[in-house]
Amino acid sequence: MRIEVKDLCHVYSPGLPYETVALDGISFCCEPGEFVGLIGRTGSGKSTLLQHINGLLKPSSGTVLADGVDINEKSEEARALRRRIGLVFQYPEYQLFEESVIKDVCFGPKNQGLSEEDCKARAEKALRLVGLDPDEKGQASPFTLSGGEKRRAAIAGVLAMEPEVLILDEPTAGLDPKGRRDILMMIENVRKTQNITILLVSHSMDDVAALAERVLVIEKGRVLMNASTEEVFARGGELRAIGLSRPSASRLLDMLADRGLTVDRSIISKEEAEEEIMRVFKKWP
Amino acid sequence: MAIKDITLGQFYPAESPVHRLDPRTKIIGTMLFLVSLFLVNKMGGFALCLALLAFVVAVSKIPLSYIFRGLKPVLALIVLTMLINMFLSDGEPLWSFAFLKLTKEGIYRAAFMAIRLVLLIFGTTLLTLSTKPISLTDGLERLLKPFSRLGMPAHELAMMMSISLRFIPTLMEETDRIMKAQTARGADFESGNLMQRAKSLIPLLVPLFVSAFRIASELAMAMEARCYHGGEGRTRMNPMVFARGDLYALLVMTAYLAAIIFVPVF
Numbered sequence: 001m002r003i004e005v006k007d008l009c010h011v012y013s014p015g016l017p018y019e020t021v022a023l024d025g026i027s028f029c030c031e032p033g034e035f036v037g038l039i040g041r042t043g044s045g046k047s048t049l050l051q052h053i054n055g056l057l058k059p060s061s062g063t064v065l066a067d068g069v070d071i072n073e074k075s076e077e078a079r080a081l082r083r084r085i086g087l088v089f090q091y092p093e094y095q096l097f098e099e100s101v102i103k104d105v106c107f108g109p110k111n112q113g114l115s116e117e118d119c120k121a122r123a124e125k126a127l128r129l130v131g132l133d134p135d136e137k138g139q140a141s142p143f144t145l146s147g148g149e150k151r152r153a154a155i156a157g158v159l160a161m162e163p164e165v166l167i168l169d170e171p172t173a174g175l176d177p178k179g180r181r182d183i184l185m186m187i188e189n190v191r192k193t194q195n196i197t198i199l200l201v202s203h204s205m206d207d208v209a210a211l212a213e214r215v216l217v218i219e220k221g222r223v224l225m226n227a228s229t230e231e232v233f234a235r236g237g238e239l240r241a242i243g244l245s246r247p248s249a250s251r252l253l254d255m256l257a258d259r260g261l262t263v264d265r266s267i268i269s270k271e272e273a274e275e276e277i278m279r280v281f282k283k284w285p
Numbered sequence: 286m287a288i289k290d291i292t293l294g295q296f297y298p299a300e301s302p303v304h305r306l307d308p309r310t311k312i313i314g315t316m317l318f319l320v321s322l323f324l325v326n327k328m329g330g331f332a333l334c335l336a337l338l339a340f341v342v343a344v345s346k347i348p349l350s351y352i353f354r355g356l357k358p359v360l361a362l363i364v365l366t367m368l369i370n371m372f373l374s375d376g377e378p379l380w381s382f383a384f385l386k387l388t389k390e391g392i393y394r395a396a397f398m399a400i401r402l403v404l405l406i407f408g409t410t411l412l413t414l415s416t417k418p419i420s421l422t423d424g425l426e427r428l429l430k431p432f433s434r435l436g437m438p439a440h441e442l443a444m445m446m447s448i449s450l451r452f453i454p455t456l457m458e459e460t461d462r463i464m465k466a467q468t469a470r471g472a473d474f475e476s477g478n479l480m481q482r483a484k485s486l487i488p489l490l491v492p493l494f495v496s497a498f499r500i501a502s503e504l505a506m507a508m509e510a511r512c513y514h515g516g517e518g519r520t521r522m523n524p525m526v527f528a529r530g531d532l533y534a535l536l537v538m539t540a541y542l543a544a545i546i547f548v549p550v551f
Binding site for chain 1: 459462463465466467468469470471472473487488491492495496
């Protein structure tokens with residue numbers, strides 16, 4: 001599904017003394033199957049933007065188009081489109097409520113009007129996708145799972161709706177390194193097997209650099225940059241100016257370069273940085 | 286639209302002598318004012334009440350529209366009281382229909398009751414407009430302290446009140462968040478019959494309860510970690526001071542009450 005955001009503005013509490021402009025003329029596109037990273041400091045309007053993309057918030061002005069149709073229209077078509085856009089909130093584990101994991105994951109498909117068997121099949125598939133064994137964990141209460149497992153179960157709840165666009169709002173926040181790795185691998189896996197559009201919000205530049213093809217930088221409710229991941233992370237000075245940074249691999253190369261080594265500073269991934277460093281040090285006299 | 290837009294309490298921030306008064310003074314003053322409203326039995330007395338109220342409002346720098354806003358929720362009650370008094374009082378009938386009769390005494394009593402109710406609300410509204418909810422509970426705690434000898438847990442009551450006030454916005458935000466998350470999973474909170482709607486609240490209420498317990502246990506831990514052990518021997522960061530302004534305010538209130546009781550015109 002192709003998502004197109006056109007001139008989107010959102011004002012909270014319009015007309016009241018604490019009126020705030022959260023989004024101020026945002027425009028961008030997500031092509032089908034694309035992996036887009038969204039970065040920006042806290043309060044830049046990222047979460048507000050995400051909630052517009054599946055129609056939870058209505059724009060003050062501007063439109064959100066999914067395959068060319070305005071998702072905020074009152075038609076059945078727009079409703080159906082909204083359902084094909086899955087949104088995973090920050091700390092999604094706080095939305096778990098059912099007595100068993102499998103029932104909780106079934107909640108979404110059930111709301112889509114699927115039969116009991118279909119729901120179950122979808123739920124089991126989604127649980128496998130996030131790396132939870134439905135036979136082992138399916139009947140457990142969601143509240144007995146570990147933090148990382150809870151998070152994955154909650155993400156499965158959204159995946160079970162088989163969205164064509166998956167929006168993830170800081171899916172790794174507050175997890176330990178293993179939990180983070182599991183979630184990131186799961187996202188990669190979903191991407192590969194389901195071929196869906198993914199929009200990932202993250203404060204971890206490393207995660208964005210490792211996964212995204214294109215990066216949007218949001219600052220004060222406006223799009224500051226919209227370019228390929230390499231291009232965005234090449235603009236380190238500008239990123240630092242708004243409280244962001246280059247990925248840690250690039251920062252390491254920057255430091256080496258500052259100490260007089262000739263290294264390729266445009267590298268953003270850990271693997272390539274490793275090779276580059278090995279290459280440079282082999283030439284070491 | 287969003288739940289978090291709902292404002293809690295109605296404190297109107299301003300720099301005024303009324304805002305600066307000790308909350309205890311304001312609570313006592315308001316109580317005296319409320320008592321005086323029930324001592325008044327002539328229209329002349331209300332003129333004095335109104336004059337005092339107008340004076341305090343003028344000093345407090347609170348816009349009149351905010352004070353009138355307090356009337357809105359109780360407007361129906363006032364109208365009902367007026368109607369009952371107008372039609373169901375004994376006296377010289379001006380107009381009658383079946384068991385309803387409009388009497389001169391009835392109209393007078395209706396006006397009297399309405400004025401009393403309106404002034405009652407103005408008085409209490411003024412208190413909440415000029416005092417932050419937290420200082421209000423602080424003031425109450427201090428005022429209730431003498432009763433703790435009789436076994437009343439004054440400090441605990443006040444602490445409970447301040448904690449619940451503090452966490453209402455947090456829980457509202459939490460509700461908003463969970464509601465959105467479940468809506469994103471296709472939950473529908475708005476359509477269907479009563480039974481279906483009640484059922485649709487389960488995905489909202491269960492996570493909300495879980496969150497509330499989590500927040501409560503985290504708060505308890507944080508308080509414990511800072512050595513909270515109840516009200517015994519506890520001192521305040523901003524002790525309430527009875528200043529010169531408070532003395533003047535109480536003198537004005539005493540003079541006012543004396544006038545209501547002893548001056549025959551009122």
